[in-house]
Amino acid sequence: MTFEGPASVDYRNVSALNRAYLSLLTSNRHARQSAQRLSPPLLGRITSLTRHQADRLAATPFMLLSFRERDDRLWSQILADQRGRDLFTTTVGDDYDRLRSAGLGFVWQLARQNPYTLRLICGASLHWCEQIAERTVFGLLAAAAPHADLLELRRANDTELWRKLLDNGICRDTRVRAAAHVSALQMVLTRPAETVSRPWAVAAGKSAGPGLRVAED
Secondary structure, three states: OOOOOOOHHHHHHHHHHHHHHHHHHOOOHHHHHOOOOOOHHHHHHHOOOOHHHHHHHHOOOOOOEEOOOOOHHHHHHHHOOOOOOOHHHOOOOOHHHHHHHHHHHHHHHHHHHOHHHHHHHHOOOHHHHHHHHHOOHHHHHHHHOOOOOOOEEOOOOOHHHHHHHHOHHHOOOHHHHHHHHHHHHHHHHHOOOOOOOHHHHHHHHHOOOOOOOOOOO
């Protein structure tokens, strides 16, 4: 089976969406809330980037903004909405809402035309791509409109990833920056998505399970 890789226009769209999102992180309350899982020091860095640093970071080969593609419960709720919402009667928001709509439109187009590329630029599952492609673009935007928390910073809880992106990922040296971007993409694509919430993880850590014993002859 052959796969059609991303075209240059796909990367230009990714960069444009990333740049718009980074800009909103410095000026928009809703965008700032979408990055709250990022550690305070890193949040301070990403919201104080210079224009040139933001341009370098925006050139990563994947979307820095996430539509919570791996949250099956949320997307089951969104896509199960059969009430036929009218996109033009939903509350019209600010630049943050327009970015969310533009991003979803881009995602929908790729899901229909080249899901392989969509999986590369946002680490989505094939099932998610197929679900998105089944909707009309207006139906998708209308169904997603009531979910103000849909958009968030990708892997905001992954400190190692964001240290890499906010250090070498904005370096002036083109070779160092490119290597950091490719390494970050690999981390996004190969690291498993978060499957255990923090309370469960803490509870598991506190449980007193039986220890391993070596059987004696």
